[in-house]
Amino acid sequence: MKSRSVIRIAVLLPAEPEYAGRLLEGAILYAEEMGGVEVLDLPYLSDRGCPVVNELPAFDGALVWLRPRDTWVGHLLARGVMVVNTSGDQPPEVVPMVAFQGSSVIATAVAHLGVLGRSQAAYVGADIATSTALKWRVERYCEACARAGMRTEVLDLGVLAGIDDRMTRLSASQQRMLDRFLRSLHLPAVAWCDDDHLAQHLCQRAMHCGLEVPGHLAVLGMFDYRIARSSRPSISSIPQPGQLIGRRATQWIHESIRDGRRCEGLIALPSPAVQVRDSTRCERRGNTPYHDALEAIRNHACEGLSVGEVMDGMRMSQRTFSRRFAALFGRTPGAEIRRVKAEQAKTYLLSTGHSVERIADLCGFSEQGKFSNFFKRETGMTPTGFRKFGERQ
Numbered sequence: 001m002k003s004r005s006v007i008r009i010a011v012l013l014p015a016e017p018e019y020a021g022r023l024l025e026g027a028i029l030y031a032e033e034m035g036g037v038e039v040l041d042l043p044y045l046s047d048r049g050c051p052v053v054n055e056l057p058a059f060d061g062a063l064v065w066l067r068p069r070d071t072w073v074g075h076l077l078a079r080g081v082m083v084v085n086t087s088g089d090q091p092p093e094v095v096p097m098v099a100f101q102g103s104s105v106i107a108t109a110v111a112h113l114g115v116l117g118r119s120q121a122a123y124v125g126a127d128i129a130t131s132t133a134l135k136w137r138v139e140r141y142c143e144a145c146a147r148a149g150m151r152t153e154v155l156d157l158g159v160l161a162g163i164d165d166r167m168t169r170l171s172a173s174q175q176r177m178l179d180r181f182l183r184s185l186h187l188p189a190v191a192w193c194d195d196d197h198l199a200q201h202l203c204q205r206a207m208h209c210g211l212e213v214p215g216h217l218a219v220l221g222m223f224d225y226r227i228a229r230s231s232r233p234s235i236s237s238i239p240q241p242g243q244l245i246g247r248r249a250t251q252w253i254h255e256s257i258r259d260g261r262r263c264e265g266l267i268a269l270p271s272p273a274v275q276v277r278d279s280t281r282c283e284r285r286g287n288t289p290y291h292d293a294l295e296a297i298r299n300h301a302c303e304g305l306s307v308g309e310v311m312d313g314m315r316m317s318q319r320t321f322s323r324r325f326a327a328l329f330g331r332t333p334g335a336e337i338r339r340v341k342a343e344q345a346k347t348y349l350l351s352t353g354h355s356v357e358r359i360a361d362l363c364g365f366s367e368q369g370k371f372s373n374f375f376k377r378e379t380g381m382t383p384t385g386f387r388k389f390g391e392r393q
């Protein structure tokens with residue numbers, strides 16, 4: 001057991017990215033709620049590396065965001081510091097990790113883009129070749145698109161001029177690469193990008209080439225950065241609420257040190273739903289019964305919709321239907337119903353003053369207790385706890 005009354009946790013993050021600020025905020029919120037935890041904000045510049053490796057760290061644990069070339073974490077591990085990573089570029093067997101579930105994020109992207117009914121998909125990224133996480137994402141994305149009946153083209157723009165997400169810039173040669181790539185696509189098409197900044201660049205180059213967004217090209221971003229809302233067209237994006245990750249990682253470090261345990265492996269949180277904006281807001285063209293079922297779930301999940309009702313009139317077993325639905329969208333229809341209910345509950349909790357009992361009713365639950373148990377299974381937090389956490393963002 002840890003004898004010191006206050007456990008000191010360093011937040012060692014690159015200073016530039018918007019996402020780093022979200023992680024830090026989550027760590028601070030946890031420390032403020034719990035007591036007995038002191039968070040040390042120790043930012044560093046990405047191109048200079050982490051400075052603490054040259055000193056004996058005066059902290060018990062560290063929350064980090066590791067990039068492929070960040071070997072300095074080995075110095076902390078060698079000194080017995082409890083380290084938890086929040087990126088996907090170091091194996092969780094080496095550095096324990098808290099992150100959004102990669103397969104869930106991919107399924108969310110393909111389900112959102114797949115209902116547009118287009119045969120051509122694309123992925124646009126930067127420096128994919130050096131990133132374990134990005135390579136894995138692109139491979140699984142291509143496989144999922146193939147199951148959804150879409151062929152996929154991938155563009156790796158290489159190293160960007162900016163040193164972080166917030167300062168992303170494209171060189172003239174990279175702009176030309178994007179233009180050539182766009183002209184090679186079979187239109188209409190859909191595209192997923194590493195982040196919202198690249199999604200904005202893709203939209204700009206598409207319009208420069210005379211293409212309409214989303215008419216010719218529907219574009220999906222990642223992280224739900226501020227630019228996704230301010231860009232024109234606004235960018236649909238898969239949020240990555242770093243506050244939740246930062247909070248969970250800090251909690252894991254704190255509880256492990258307090259209880260005399262080691263953090264090991266991976267804690268994966270379910271992917272949030274897409275924030276739909278102008279860049280993908282177009283009529284769907286898929287007309288298979290599975291696309292119809294997905295649309296029915298998204299429109300009526302909170303009305304007590306069952307899988308049997310979703311497949312009403314289909315001449316197949318529920319097992320076969322669920323298997324084919326999951327192959328297309330990455331989730332079974334039952335899992336999609338649960339996801340839609342959970343996301344709707346989050347919306348009610350954060351944007352209305354409704355009681356938990358009223359929200360349970362709106363989400364199709366006859367008893368508040370059943371709703372609370374469901375919500376905690378899906379999100380890891382109680383409805384009341386989630387609302388309190390959201391109010392502090």
